[in-house]
Amino acid sequence: MNIVVLIKQVPDMEKVKFDREKGVVDRKSAGVEINPFDLNALEAAVQISEKIDAKVTVVSMGPPSADQALRECIARGANEGILISDVKFGGSDTKATSSILASAIKKIGSCDLVIAGEKTVDGDTGQVGPEVAEFLDIPHASYVSKITDASDDKVEVCSEIWEGTYLKSVKLPALITVTKDINEPRLPSFKNKMKARKAEIQTLKFEDLKEYTDADKVGFKGSPTKVKKIEVPKIQKRQGKIYRKGDAAKAEDELVDIFRKKKILEA
Numbered sequence: 001m002n003i004v005v006l007i008k009q010v011p012d013m014e015k016v017k018f019d020r021e022k023g024v025v026d027r028k029s030a031g032v033e034i035n036p037f038d039l040n041a042l043e044a045a046v047q048i049s050e051k052i053d054a055k056v057t058v059v060s061m062g063p064p065s066a067d068q069a070l071r072e073c074i075a076r077g078a079n080e081g082i083l084i085s086d087v088k089f090g091g092s093d094t095k096a097t098s099s100i101l102a103s104a105i106k107k108i109g110s111c112d113l114v115i116a117g118e119k120t121v122d123g124d125t126g127q128v129g130p131e132v133a134e135f136l137d138i139p140h141a142s143y144v145s146k147i148t149d150a151s152d153d154k155v156e157v158c159s160e161i162w163e164g165t166y167l168k169s170v171k172l173p174a175l176i177t178v179t180k181d182i183n184e185p186r187l188p189s190f191k192n193k194m195k196a197r198k199a200e201i202q203t204l205k206f207e208d209l210k211e212y213t214d215a216d217k218v219g220f221k222g223s224p225t226k227v228k229k230i231e232v233p234k235i236q237k238r239q240g241k242i243y244r245k246g247d248a249a250k251a252e253d254e255l256v257d258i259f260r261k262k263k264i265l266e267a
Contacts, residue, residue: 037117
């Protein structure tokens with residue numbers, strides 16, 4: 001089995017700033033890390049490879065520096081990493097990004113299962129995984145919290161949708177997106193860190209993918225979504241009020257009024 005894991009290098013969302021005029025994240029304002037949900041996707045792939053004969057290839061689209069994220073993935077158990085990097089891909093929205101990732105998977109060739117995180121913490125759309133499946137014309141299952149079985153021709157998963165848990169059997173080739181509940185990502189060992197440092201990271205540019213896409217489907221040209229304005233909400237602090245001795249009746253009336261407005265007292 002050949003498994004492809006989609007990962008993204010994202011900024012530290014605790015420290016990152018936003019360029020409100022351009023409508024983009026100022027990625028230089030904070031450090032970077034592997035998207036947390038993608039680490040769960042990688043761990044799921046590695047666990048499958050430990051049970052059956054499977055090769056795990058990690059694919060990421062980003063700047064040249066993103067090769068460090070791919071090396072970390074190799075240290076965490078992946079077999080190889082492929083970086084998709086070209087200035088022509090800059091400004092890609094979820095649709096263009098999905099098209100590029102799907103083109104890279106077609107370029108790789110044999111792929112039985114694609115695993116991605118549920119969403120990325122910098123975009124939070126949850127669109128890329130399912131869109132990649134659509135571009136590849138393969139079935140997909142989203143919000144996977146458990147993989148109950150995996151073989152050369154199918155994968156069985158538990159999918160959490162709304163308030164229900166669905167047991168699904170998906171015929172391969174297929175794509176699944178996983179939640180953080182699926183596992184606890186392992187830490188890289190020293191031996192694997194040394195292996196990752198020597199690993200050769202293959203880079204795919206636009207010219208390498210021309211057989212599967214064109215310039216009108218990538219970057220700003222291929223992105224129907226445009227951000228017009230970014231609003232950063234103010235941090236709301238907890239509010240409180242102190243009632244002095246003798247104000248019990250007033251306090252009760254005000255609390256009841258607040259509960260009514262919040263609809264807490266409704267049946």
